[in-house]
Amino acid sequence: MIKSLVDHSPDPVMLLRDGMIIYNNQHAADLFGVLNKNALISSNIFMSVSPTSLLPFQQLLLNQKQGSTVNFEEFIFYRHGGDCFEAEVKAIPVLFQEEKAVYLLIRDTKERKKTEELLLQTEKLMAAGQLAAGIAHEIRNPLTAIKGFLQLTEDHHNDTKPYFEIIHAEIDRIELILSELLTLAKPKEMKFKVMNKVKELLEDVTTLIETQAILNNVEIVTNMSSCTPSIECDENQLKQVFINLLKNSIEAMPDGGKIIIDLEVIQNSIQIAFLDNGPGIPDHLLNRVQEPFFTTKEKGTGLGLMISKQIIENHSGRFHLSSDAKGTSIIVTLPITYPGSEAVNI
Structure with a gap:
């Protein structure tokens, strides 16, 4: 009966006795980074608990053993590959094979x-x-x-x-x-139509921004696929995004530098990467630059990146920003439209 409950649980579950894993489901094996469900059996759960969480975790097991009500508590665990993850845990006393055991319910908190x-x-x-x-x-x-x-x-x-x-x-x-x-x-109404000229659109934007780039001693290099499939988009909105990203890169390099624009087709998407070799965004600011009204520029509004991301997401695309001391990278991914698809306005 208990085995069936463990196997059919949608969450990772282990059965413990004196800290040893005596049974677990496949979800628990996946969470702890092992392929075979039985690979965890007979191992000590404490070996997978982070030192910072070890005492509180031991206290959790002790409390349930003494009959205390135990709610979900958060701990840090190690996977078999070595990386760590945060999870919330609930311990419930059960009988397994006619002996006392602990039903340990573990939920990775990352998605929540x-x-x-x-x-x-x-x-x-x-x-x-x-x-x-x-x-x-x-x-x-x-x-x-x-x-x-x-x-x-x-x-x-x-x-x-x-x-x-x-x-x-x-x-x-x-x-x-x-x-x-x-x-x-109130975002402007987006007028979607099927377009197969993303390369030409990027070239137009590059020509438009080139004068500002030259004045700031910035070189723009393009690596574009000669043939790009169709996408469903609002051309003017995409142009606004590309101009904004290029202007940001230029302004981030007051002493000059280089911007590389890569356009390539990856599976069912067009991927456009904007890479600069500026000083980058400090780690403590990286998560904040897409917040409304947050800006590191003297005359910035703190809205450009956020609006750009919003436009790309309205195109069912993805917007990824990363940065380090070698420069900043923004990758825009847009889905390919196949023949027969209908353009819509939103």
Whole structure:
């Protein structure tokens, strides 16, 4: 009976007696990195527990042995390959082969924590969107009046024209920030159509950004597959993403450098990699650069990367950022569209 419960449990389960594993299911074998279910039997569970978790884990087993109610507790374990993982554990006293044993239920917390993180990020985005819409509308109205009166005043002060040009430039920048805030609050309707010119789109974007690259002593190198399959996309939105990623790389290399754009077909996807050899993003900031309003730039809005990621995900694609002292890499993966697929608007 107990064996059947263990074998049919959707979670990793072990039966212990005095710390020795006397039975387990295949899920437990998979979790601890062994192929054969029986490979764990007769091994000591304490050998797979991290030293930092050993005393609390022993206390957990002792508590259940004494009849205390034991809830799920988190511990760190080692797999047979050597890497560690966090898991929540519940110990239940049972009878196995007419002797006392411990029914140990183990759940890897990685997926749960990933889901919690995703929910938290979603809540942040919703709050940021509502805040952004309010700020944008409140600023845009007085800004329109300021701009109008500035133009009237400018006509009567030709001698201070350079100052007015600076003011206009700063107002334009405020309007750009407001547009990004409104995009965050209410993304533009995406008009999807099937396109087989991703290579040409990247070449257009590269040509557009090349002047800024030259001025900043940055070389852009492209390695693109000569033939790219069709994808279903909003061309303008993708162009916005590519421009934003290239501008970020250029601005990250004030002393010059190189950007490599790789375009290749991998299985059922088109993969576009943007690689630069800048100083990279410090580890303590890497997880924050995609948060709303977080920026390391003096004049940044903290929205560009987040909006870019959102656009790629709206295309059913993937957006992966990594960075170290040798540079930053952003890989965009977009699914290939096969003949017969229909474009949609979202």
